[in-house]
């Protein structure tokens with residue numbers, strides 16, 4: 001089974017994904033790390049050098065052309081499902097899981113680590129909360145196409161594993 005974790009920045013795709021993969025005995029792939037490896041720089045540096053549109057193209061290519069093992073957990077980037085035909089591609093090729101959280105909870109979590117996220121790096125808590133509220137409105141139509149939606153607050157890897165296994 002190929003499990004694609006989707007959801008806004010900070011919902012826990014990378015952290016929970018790695019632990020979930022270990023629990024299932026599956027490989028773990030973080031698409032952002034994969035992109036960083038292929039372009040030879042951090043996501044932040046790539047955004048600064050080439051802009052967001054170039055990043056989205058590269059993200060699509062990486063998502064859709066990666067040679068996934070048959071059993072894996074994939075942490076996507078927060079924007080990945082929301083561009084091109086990526087969400088349809090994900091649903092055709094795997095089981096998608098949306099880790100849902102409110103804008104306020106996401107903003108609290110993202111306070112540390114925002115320097116690594118080019119879309120957030122210059123914002124304070126208030127700006128970040130309203131930016132996330134607006135972005136979630138745009139992105140939810142894509143996220144909500146996931147096969148399974150789970151609440152990301154206090155979500156443990158064991159909970160996530162149980163919810164996914166119950167749903168498939």
Ligand SMILES: Nc1ncnc2c1ncn2[C@@H]1O[C@H](COP(=O)(O)OP(=O)(O)O)[C@@H](O)[C@H]1O
Nearest residue numbers: 008009010011012013014015016109154155156
């Ligand atoms: N289930 C969780 N419970 C509490 N904190 C979490 C959880 N998952 C992630 N975090 C914390 O939230 C931040 C963002 O997590 P990360 O996995 O990078 O999110 P994403 O990949 O979805 O952007 C990190 O500081 C991480 O330690």
Ligand SMILES: O=C(O)C1=C[C@@H](OP(=O)(O)O)[C@@H](O)[C@H](O)C1
Nearest residue numbers: 008009010032077078079117118
């Ligand atoms: O939501 C987004 O547009 C982005 C999310 C990031 O991944 P995480 O969701 O893992 O932070 C990363 O792909 C890039 O900074 C853009």
Ligand SMILES: [Mg+2]
Nearest residue numbers: 013014032075
């Ligand atoms: Mg991540």
